[in-house]
Amino acid sequence: MAFRDARTAQQLAELCASLQGGGLPVDPAALIDLIGLLETVKSAACAVQAEASxxxxxxxxxxxxxxxxxxxxxxxxxxxxIALARKESPHRGQVLLGFAKVACAEMPHLVARLKDGTLNEWRAMLVLRETACLSAEQRSFVDEEMCADPTALAGLGTRRLVAKVKRLAYELDPKAVVDRARNAAKDRHVTCRPAPDTMTYLTALLPVGQGVSVHAALKRDANTLVAAGDPRSRGQIMADLLVSRVTGVPMSTGEAPPAVPVGINLTMSATTLLGGHAPGLVEDEVVPAEIARLLAAHSLSGDLDTWIRQLYADHRGRLVAMTSKQRTFPAGLSDFLALRGQGICATPYCGAPVRHSDHVVPVEDGGATSAANGQGLCEDCNHVKQAPGWRQRPTDDGIETITPTGHRYLSHAPPPVGWREPRYVRVAPGRYQLTA
Incomplete structure (x- = not known):
């Protein structure tokens, strides 16, 4: 597969310049036409990205x-x-490359529908997901049946599209569909991700029987407490029951959630500790200073083991370095690297949690085991940088990653939560004051 011609990049640059600098039409109908055409451009770009990948x-x-x-x-x-070029996480890069390979090799009509804007990338990926259990020949049949005629997809919503593909897949190979459902139980897991307003989504992917059973048990006991006069809502009681049964802490009786053991890593100035307003950090979630102080106080009042850790920043807002001559990062230095990156992998665009402490310059190349030559990475990113042609080096501005094609990407640790860059503020004519 080859690119169309060498002018493609220049043509795209001219298109981007036109989109960035052009104005909008005044006529409402023309605005709707523009929105629709831009959606077609986005889908066509996704198709070309797949072919280029x-x-x-x-x-x-x-x-x-x-x-x-x-x-x-x-x-x-x-x-x-590919993930770096598309400003996506490494995991997303794997998904996109897998999609591109299957679509270009086995589903040419689907790629054509992407190019003409009949399908967007998300809906096209759903089609591939629902046909993953089929053979290449069967997948090609679905491609012909579903995507050969553009008008067949007109007005078809996402749910109807997925349902139609599922029905075709089951008709072609019912055993494969049943086996897929049976093997799906192997993918059960629990995830945790931040939610707005200092909340958290705790999600469990379970087989339908187990999931319904857990929900029914929580709902049944919550209904009992509501009937007994508990002032909390049914949803609040179910959440508190879940926390109590999983962690083993006593069930709370008031409106406050149960007190649980929590590790709070705070990077704050002395003024904030004494009542200032700069925010704090809980794991990788930024929280207001008052919330952080309340979490610590609630932990202490709940008679739980509480540990306090202190980190110090220099005048530039960078956490103080820690050094060691050992090759394996000591536990304290590993914690420091993770905290410096606020618990998030140092690779650009990767939002995965830190799993490994890594040498930017490998030890065999003379790299030191130090904070300056260390970074916190997720497992995938640590393995990827070992591939041929990948290089990294620390710079004054952060860590530079050089890919096999010579493209360069810069990453740097975020400033401590609550940090403000010192700057001079004009307070009177001819008078400036340094503030932080």
Whole structure:
């Protein structure tokens, strides 16, 4: 697969310049036309991105094969490069590359519908997801049946589209669909992600029987407490029951949630500690200073083990470095690297939690085990940087990542929560005051 011509990049640059600098039409109908055409442009761009991703993967594998790289290691790191280029996380890069390979190789009509704007990237990926259990021949049949005629998708909502693909998949290979549902239980897991207003989404992916059973048990006991006069809402009681039963802490009786063991890593100035307003940090979630202080006080009043850790920032807002001559990062330094990045992987656009403490410059290349040469990475990013052609180096502005194609991406640790860059503020004619 080859690119259309060498002018593609220039044409896209001119299109971007036109979109950035042009005005909007006055006529309302023309505005709707513009919105629709822009959606078509987005879908067509996704199709070309998919083709370009497949072409780059093939080129990389061909070059590595010529150099004698074993087949099992060819293409390592390609998904991460695509993720950086698209400003996505490494996991998302893997998903996008997988989508591109299957779509371009087995579902040409689906790619055509992307190009003409009949499907967007999300709906196209749903079609692939629902046909993942089918063979290549069966998937091609679904592609022909669903996407060969653009008018067949007109007015078809996402739910109807997914339902239609599911029905076709079951008709083609009912055993594969049943086996897929049976194997889905292996994917059960629990995740935690931040929600607005210092809340958290705790999500459990469970087999339907277990999920319904857990929900029914919580609802039944919550109804009993509501009937007994508990002032909390049914939803609040169910949430408190869940926390109490999972953690083993006593069930609360008032409107406040149960007190639980919580590790609070606070980076704050002395004035904030004594009542200032700069925010605090709980894991990777920024919270107002008062909320952080209340969490600590609630933990103490709940008769729980509480540990207080202090970190110090210099005048530039950077956390104070810690050094060690050991190759394995000591526990304290590992914690420091994770806290410096606020618990988030240091790779640009990657929002995964820190799992590994990594040397920016490898030890075998003379890299020191120090805070200056250390970073917190997720597991995938730590493995990707070991692929041939990947390099990293610390700079004054952060850590520079150089991919096999020579593209450079800069990442740097965020400033401590609540930090304000010192600057001079005019307080009177000819008079300036340094503030932080």
């Amino acid at each position: 497949v072409a780059y993967d093939a080129a990389r594998r061909s070059a590595e094969s010529a150099r004698g790289v074993p087949a099992r290691r060819q293409g390592r790191g390609v998904a991460a490069e």
